[in-house]
Amino acid sequence: MRKRKPRSDALRNRDRLIETAKDVLGKGGPEASLEAVARQAGVGIGTLYRHFPTRQTLFDAVFSKDMEQLVETAEGLVDANDPVEALRSWLHANVALVETKRGLLGALAIAMTEESKKTYADQFNRVSTAVDRLLKRAADAGLIRRDVTGDDLLQTMYALCYAREPGPTWRPQVLRLLDIFIEGLKR
Amino acid sequence: MRKRKPRSDALRNRDRLIETAKDVLGKGGPEASLEAVARQAGVGIGTLYRHFPTRQTLFDAVFSKDMEQLVETAEGLVDANDPVEALRSWLHANVALVETKRGLLGALAIAMTEESKKTYADQFNRVSTAVDRLLKRAADAGLIRRDVTGDDLLQTMYALCYAREPGPTWRPQVLRLLDIFIEGLKR
DNA sequence: TGAAAAACGGAGGGCTCCTCCGTATAGTCT
DNA sequence: AGACTATACGGAGGAGCCCTCCGTTTTTCA
Structure with a gap:
């Protein structure tokens, strides 16, 4: 049947x-x-x-499109010339993405739990693969330290997004803190 | 009467x-x-x-003691020899403080809103003064960039604490990310 | 010791969560 | 087309939480 x-x-x-x-x-x-x-x-x-x-499944449905975009951006940058700059622009693109749905920030924080990593396992893997490749290239070129993972980057980015109060200065502040972090990455 | x-x-x-x-x-x-x-x-x-x-006033009462400790740690470090190291150890001390009440992390995130800054205005001012003085000394000595405030540091620290899932590796990971950030601070 | 200020407890209205099941309907088969 | 049935729908209802309001109890002080 x-x-x-x-x-x-x-x-x-x-x-x-x-x-x-x-x-x-x-x-x-x-x-x-x-x-x-x-x-x-x-x-x-x-x-x-x-x-x-559950609440989470609804969130997942809401975010799945954004996740897809995030993945594509990452994969598009894999072969960029300057790997560090590629990382930076990927992170900046993500901040911009987050900004368009500032109200969802809290939900994003929830979405990033271990639990939902299972749901997003596929996308996460693709992002991780792409970002880790960038990180590896940069590390091989002696540009950045070696002990950082794509996961670290993502989490840090969301953390910084989450920490700042929404408002007109939100974006520049987040980007500035993020750039400081990238600066710290450099060897 | x-x-x-x-x-x-x-x-x-x-x-x-x-x-x-x-x-x-x-x-x-x-x-x-x-x-x-x-x-x-x-x-x-x-x-x-x-x-x-309100819920917030209850949180405030719960945290006020910790806030006090945070303030004292900061003020105790103002005259340290190496200002950058002082900043680092202050941040590390805070991470340790947060760790003792991991479950309160979410509440802390709430506690750090603009709203509660009014409640904690006094303590915040004292912390800010102490940390800003450290930052200024470090900047004057050409050790770090100039465009960072104590507030930036605090927020970043809480953000990183909040981003990582609780677990046995929580603390080292947070400290590592924090150190990367501090590294980025250096000129 | 007794009056009045101060604090207490918990009932109750309003809201949300989530489940359960009788009813409605879209797809399929003849 | 008409009938059959798997599938989906709606919303009532029990349980829990938020917060307010007010009659009752406790504590202070003269």
Whole structure:
């Protein structure tokens, strides 16, 4: 017995929920009410929970597109001429990405737990591979120290993003701190 | 008309609440139930709210002792011989302090908002003064760049503490990232 | 010791979380 | 087309938390 085609209303509702969640979570942070999401999406609360059994699965759905973009940016830079500059611009691109959804910062912090690394394992691996290759090239060229991983970089970046209060000076400050960190990387 | 002496039961309850909060928040993070705090302290919920009208005021009470220690450490280092090393050891001391209450990390993140800077204004000023003096001495000696504030340092430190997952490798990793940052500070 | 200030406790309204299940409906088969 | 059934829907409901309000109790002080 073949499996049926997924029901169209289910697909539609799923999309509406993700779209609405992006909006609501962006404004209200990661603690926003899921019932509000369901309401605003014009959908019963039961429907929300059927599609996304936990808060985390909803976050994951919201972020998966951004993750994809992050991966692509990283992979596009693998063969850059100056590996250190490539790292820097990758990090800067990420900060810009984060800035577009400042309200999601808290949610991002949640998203970066060990738990969700399993969910994102595939993307994380691709990012890690790309970034680690850059790091290795830079280290081989004697440009930076050897004891740093792609994970370190990512975590530090998110940490710095998270630490600063949102506001007009947010971005330059984050970038400055990040650059100091990169400076420290150099041998 | 003189003011009365504060009632003894009030003082007692206040202390119990802070002590219990330290415990409960340490385990459950900053979202832990305040009703649980009241229950475990053997006190009515109304009593908790009378003493601490908001979640933040309760956090503040919990942290005020640690803040004091942080201030003293900073002030003790002002006249150290090597200003950069002094900065480093101050930061390391803070990391150690944070480690003793790993569970409070999330709460700390909350505590570091603009809002609570008003509450801690006094302590923050003393820390800032001490650290800025160290920074200035180091900068005057040409050891580090000039565009960094004590606030930057503090925030970065908490950010790095917050980014890493708790676990046996937590501390060395945080210290390593912090040292990289300090390295980047150097001119 | 007794009055008044100060503090206490917890009921209660409002909100959220999440589950469960009777009802509705889209896809499939004849 | 019509019927059948897997699939999805909605929202009521129990449980927990937030916070306020106020009648009752305790402590201080004259």
